[in-house]
Amino acid sequence: MEDVELHSSRDTLENGNECSLVLELNEDDPLFGEKKKLLSDKGFGVKEKIHFQSSSCPDSISNTLGTMLQIGRIIHLDEVEFYFGESETPLGYYSHRNELEAINLILMLANTSLSRQMHNQMNVGKELRDAIIHKIQEFGNRIKEDAKINKSYTCEKEKCLVQWGVNNGVKTKLEIAYVDGAGRGAIATEDLKVGDVALEIPVSIIISEDLVYKSDMRDVLGKIDGMSSETMLLLWSMKEKHNCDLKFKNYFDSLPKEFNTGLSFGVDAIMALEGTLLLEEIMQAKEHLRVQYDELFPGLCNDYPDIFPPEFYTWEQFLWACELWYSNSMKVKFADGKLRTCLIPIAGFLNHSLYPHIVHYGKVDPATNSLKFPLSRPCSAGEQCCLSYGNFSTSHLITFYGFLPQGDNPYDVIPIDIDVGQVDGEENCPMSNWTTHMVRGTWLSKNHNIFYYGLPSPLLDYLRRVRNPMWQEKTLLQANLESELEVLEDLQITFGDMMENLGDADFVDGENTSWDVKLAVEFKNLQRRIISSILTSCSAGRKLVENELSRFTSEG
Numbered sequence: 001m002e003d004v005e006l007h008s009s010r011d012t013l014e015n016g017n018e019c020s021l022v023l024e025l026n027e028d029d030p031l032f033g034e035k036k037k038l039l040s041d042k043g044f045g046v047k048e049k050i051h052f053q054s055s056s057c058p059d060s061i062s063n064t065l066g067t068m069l070q071i072g073r074i075i076h077l078d079e080v081e082f083y084f085g086e087s088e089t090p091l092g093y094y095s096h097r098n099e100l101e102a103i104n105l106i107l108m109l110a111n112t113s114l115s116r117q118m119h120n121q122m123n124v125g126k127e128l129r130d131a132i133i134h135k136i137q138e139f140g141n142r143i144k145e146d147a148k149i150n151k152s153y154t155c156e157k158e159k160c161l162v163q164w165g166v167n168n169g170v171k172t173k174l175e176i177a178y179v180d181g182a183g184r185g186a187i188a189t190e191d192l193k194v195g196d197v198a199l200e201i202p203v204s205i206i207i208s209e210d211l212v213y214k215s216d217m218r219d220v221l222g223k224i225d226g227m228s229s230e231t232m233l234l235l236w237s238m239k240e241k242h243n244c245d246l247k248f249k250n251y252f253d254s255l256p257k258e259f260n261t262g263l264s265f266g267v268d269a270i271m272a273l274e275g276t277l278l279l280e281e282i283m284q285a286k287e288h289l290r291v292q293y294d295e296l297f298p299g300l301c302n303d304y305p306d307i308f309p310p311e312f313y314t315w316e317q318f319l320w321a322c323e324l325w326y327s328n329s330m331k332v333k334f335a336d337g338k339l340r341t342c343l344i345p346i347a348g349f350l351n352h353s354l355y356p357h358i359v360h361y362g363k364v365d366p367a368t369n370s371l372k373f374p375l376s377r378p379c380s381a382g383e384q385c386c387l388s389y390g391n392f393s394t395s396h397l398i399t400f401y402g403f404l405p406q407g408d409n410p411y412d413v414i415p416i417d418i419d420v421g422q423v424d425g426e427e428n429c430p431m432s433n434w435t436t437h438m439v440r441g442t443w444l445s446k447n448h449n450i451f452y453y454g455l456p457s458p459l460l461d462y463l464r465r466v467r468n469p470m471w472q473e474k475t476l477l478q479a480n481l482e483s484e485l486e487v488l489e490d491l492q493i494t495f496g497d498m499m500e501n502l503g504d505a506d507f508v509d510g511e512n513t514s515w516d517v518k519l520a521v522e523f524k525n526l527q528r529r530i531i532s533s534i535l536t537s538c539s540a541g542r543k544l545v546e547n548e549l550s551r552f553t554s555e556g
């Protein structure tokens with residue numbers, strides 16, 4: 001899961017009856033150059049001071065907010081969004097995540113500004129803040145998800161854990177319930193507003209490397225070359241889960257007996273993944289873990305049987321612990337500035353969503369020495385409250401978390417293996433910095449016109465230059481249209497082959513199919529849907545180009 005930090009902008013205010021906020025692109029942003037150019041194309045600099053006045057005309061605040069959002073969206077673009085971003089999406093914004101980040105950035109600036117304002121400026125600041133909150137509410141209503149809660153599970157172990165947490169200083173506005181298709185989840189017990197803290201966990205109950213350093217494993221593991229603190233913790237948790245008297249008993253008792261991630265896929269599921277990159281991803285991840293296990297065991301059990309009892313350190317238990325850490329750990333930045341991978345009791349019940357309520361978590365508040373989970377959009381009482389685990393593709397979520405998220409995942413990209421870097425005239429190409437190329441479902445793109453076709457511009461520009469090094473711009477010249485046709489034909493061949501490799505569509509018999517085969521088939525169907533959308537866009541694109549080309553023939 002992600003550690004997210006906001007440091008891309010600053011705020012300021014002016015004297016008099018108007019306010020201003022400053023939105024600034026951070027110079028350390030890895031996409032600084034690209035974003036600077038995009039901002040400039042839209043008429044903005046890397047540091048923009050936006051003025052607004054108290055006004056009886058609501059349109060004025062709304063227009064100012066619109067301008068700030070345009071800048072905020074660009075500031076918060078990640079690499080995938082940037083790659084596909086030129087034509088934005090049918091949603092009118094880049095992605096749900098990006099939109100939520102952009103609005104919350106402006107809210108944070110407005111709040112900070114408001115806290116520093118003179119009395120005569122307060123109304124202006126409040127007007128802006130109300131408009132932002134309204135915008136977030138509107139956005140939230142559009143993306144509301146309906147999670148079905150299964151009331152037949154009483155969640156006794158989970159209740160015990162929450163009670164233990166509360167006794168140890170946890171503050172929560174969530175209760176644990178079974179959610180159809182996602183195991184346990186956290187449900188809001190009251191209406192929660194933007195900025196409300198849904199859950200607060202004191203550092204004292206966070207499971208981090210400090211516990212290993214206090215254990216009898218420390219000296220042995222400390223002597224092993226290349227031993228990471230994550231592996232130490234993994235080995236610690238394999239033993240600790242059998243320790244009935246200890247502090248974290250309630251936590252370990254609440255964990256599933258099996259995790260059902262891609263790492264536990266059986267042979268049938270693996271075979272069902274034939275033709276997909278997920279097959280390779282799972283096989284490589286598992287091979288890596290097997291090598292790691294064989295390096296440590298049975299050696300540690302033979303040499304230190306008291307510290308590493310062999311019955312606790314089988315391959316099956318090692319895999320269980322790996323799945324626990326992959327699917328439940330979070331990276332937390334502590335007050336000392338160090339980032340540690342941790343298990344966090346109770347917070348571990350929060351499920352992932354492509355439309356999350358909570359995106360900024362993972363940094364200990366030094367004032368309270370606790371980890372807070374504040375809302376970036378409202379959550380009504382009875383609604384499941386979700387996190388964003390990070391900007392992950394479905395293949396990553398299946399391999400390490402064992403689920404396929406509901407909705408359109410903008411990170412479901414298919415990388416394209418082409419030899420980059422041999423194109424003449426690259427210095428003239430605005431997108432020449434991309435060293436890898438990819439595609440995703442073309443339904444995610446708004447622009448299906450000629451020269452775009454719902455496909456990413458960096459890829460099309462690259463392929464145009466391979467075909468025609470003199471290719472300059474998107475003009476309806478005969479030579480351009482001819483190379484355009486060739487590019488689309490090349491793509492049709494590449495993706496036609498990919499579709500063929502996936503074989504015929506699979507069907508699952510809901511009742512009799514195991515969880516892993518179901519997941520594998522769902523993933524393969526998703527791949528087919530993406531590739532099919534690309535093939536459809538290519539043929540529609542060819543028709544557009546052929547139509548334009550026919551004018552030359554008829555004119556000639």
Ligand SMILES: C[S@@+](CC[C@H](N)C(=O)[O-])C[C@H]1O[C@@H](n2cnc3c(N)ncnc32)[C@H](O)[C@@H]1O
Nearest residue numbers: 181182183184327328348349350351352401403
């Ligand atoms: C941090 S735990 C969340 C609590 C978990 N549901 C449980 O019962 O322990 C992460 C696991 O929850 C499940 N999960 C999280 N988000 C999900 C989602 N959107 N859909 C289905 N399963 C999800 C996956 O099994 C994942 O490995």
